[in-house]
Amino acid sequence: MASIIDIKLPRALATALRIPQNDPKRQQVKVLKKLLKKARFTEFGQKYRFDEALLNRNTAKRFQELVPVHDYNKIYNEWWEKTLEGVPDVTWPGKIKFYALSSGTSESASKYIPVTKDLLRSNTINYIRQLISVFGYEDANRKALTKGFLMLGGATDLQKGAAGWYAGDLSGILAKKRPFWFQTFYKPGGRIAAIKDWNQKLNEIVEHAKEWDIGYIVGVPAWCQMCMEMIIEHYKVKNIHEIWPNFGVFVHGGVAFEPYKKGFEKLLGKPIVYIENYLSSEGFIGYKTREHAKGMQLVLNNNIFFEFVPFDDKNFDADGKINANPEAKMIHEVEAGKEYALLMSTNAGAWRYMIGDTIKFVDLEKSEVVITGRTKHFLSLVGEHLSVENMNKAIEDISEEYNISVPEYTVVGFPYEGFFAHKWYIATDDQIDAEKVRQRIDDTLRKINDDYATERDSALKGMFLEVLSEEQFLKFMELKGKLGSQHKFPRVMKGKMLEEWNRFLETGTI
Structure with missing residues (x-):
């Protein structure tokens, strides 16, 4: 059964009328113009001259030239913080009535993401579309x-x-x-x-x-x-x-x-049917529309304008921080198999906002993507969203509390008793009580990261710690050919490097 919302014209008729059956670029430009028209009289729209972008022949390009890329800290400190005081018409018309509390950072327990009536309406439409799409699943x-x-x-x-x-x-x-x-x-x-x-x-x-x-x-x-x-x-x-x-x-x-x-x-x-969706605090990004699809289809025609920044050294530094003027591509400019950081402009007043995910297109024709990770080192086995900022704060705390030097550390995640656990490896040549240090790290993470605290009481069943010498960390990097100030020890171990790390701890070689 076809979606009643996404009915397509027969190919021959669409060709005869010269109407593209499914033109991602046209859908996205239409969405952007709608967002700019709605928000042009806001403080943000006035500062960044939305009217000028709307009058330009190439609205999307002019929009990219006029509006800088924002991460959470930038848009919150410059704009969203005002809305918490009840100021209207800041980045979106009206007052913000709801805020989604997203995963924590080292600065605060949670991020406040605006959720507008318009966004809730768009999310509802996407839920209905997703529900209707299930009727097309064979099983x-x-x-x-x-x-x-x-x-x-x-x-x-x-x-x-x-x-x-x-x-x-x-x-x-x-x-x-x-x-x-x-x-x-x-x-x-x-x-x-x-x-x-x-x-x-x-x-x-x-x-x-x-x-x-x-x-x-x-x-x-x-x-x-x-x-x-x-x-x-x-x-x-x-x-x-x-x-x-x-x-x-x-x-x-x-x-x-x-x-x-x-x-x-x-x-x-x-057997049952499994459907993956891509829902963030900032918006409903996509969902699987076909039972055996490799990825989730981006929702291109419902109030989110997407941009895709190649996730490479040209656009990001070694810590995953985006450069001031990154190369940002539109939906018709992306390539399959390449990794991109996702930018979104939405009807909740997020503008060229980097949500932190990295994605890869697995089907260009259908605009289907898979999530490949985060722009910064991250550990999220069950939704704990443990960032390097969180980890650094925990190490800082134990260093001050116990007056010890911890020059290096890394964290791994693994299945444990039917659920999952973390294991920390810390480098110190000082005498420490490993159990006290482990407990202090766990307590710190619970305080600064709401999601971690929740998962530690549910699916994240264990948190372990092993103390190694600084020499062991250095030896591993030497064996990898990565000694020197230009090389950093990975804060999260995954994949092939994790296999090599485990082998090194067991045998002394990789």
Whole structure:
């Protein structure tokens, strides 16, 4: 069944009328012009001369010339901070009523990302499109789409700011603002959704699970897996389908699903359809529209203007910080297989905003992408979003607390007891109590990173530490041919280098 929103003209008719069937460039230019017209009288639009870009023959190029690239710190310090004081018409018309609290940095526990009514409306449209697309899946259990929708997300009990705004997890905001017609299908319901304590929320869901007929589950894989395991254990059944026989669709995003899939499928009594979506606090970026697609299709015609900065030495420094005037390509200029950092301009007042993800196009014709990582070193096995800033802060704390020198360190993530764990390797030649240091690092990370704190009480089951000598770190770099000030020890070990690191610790060679 074709999407009623994305009906295409027959190829011959489209050719005859000289209307491109699916012209990504035209879609994106139309989106950009719409955004600029709506925001041209804001403070931001006046400063960066949106009217001038609109009057130019090449609106997109002039927009790129007039407006600088922003990361979170830049746009928050110069613009968004004002909106928290209730100032209207800063980067988007009107006052901001909601803020999504995104993963923490070393400066503060959380980032405040504006969420406007326009953005919520766009997200809802994309959810409906995604739902409709499932009807085209060969293996989809269409009956599942008429049953209950279980959404496992953040609490809808949001914190209130002095200027009258509300802030919380994006999934909590979306659940709180769900359309009235969705109420019949929505689970776990308003009362349970408002619970902030994750364990209490899970226990409530388990208690009521048998009363619901769930066909469609949305959430982070680790949390959903934990919830199903608890239900299976509580009701002494073999699999989740004995409780929810119509469960047929699982929508996930935020972290790679592949490490979970094997364990997830052990909880099932029959096959289900998996749908990956690309939803950030800044907007609904894309979703899988085909069952066996390699990647997610970018949503090009719904209020997000995308730019793609080649993720290379020309545009980024060694720490992953973007240069002042990066090369930014539009959708029709990208190449398959190359890695790009994603910039977004949205109807929530983000302009040429770098969300920090790196992506790669796997199908140019369909504008399908996969997420390849982050612009900076990052560790996020289950959504803990542990950044190098967080890690550096933890090392700084232990150095000051115990008066020790830690010249090098690295962190790895790995499967552990059916879930995941981190292991820290720190270099110091000082005498230390390793357990006290481990505990202090863990405590620091919990304080400065909300997502880490949440996951340490759920899917991130362990945090370990091994103390090595500085000489061992230097020896490894020497064996890699990377001794010298121009080479930096990786803060996060992954892939081939992790294999070499493990081999080096076992044998002394790589």
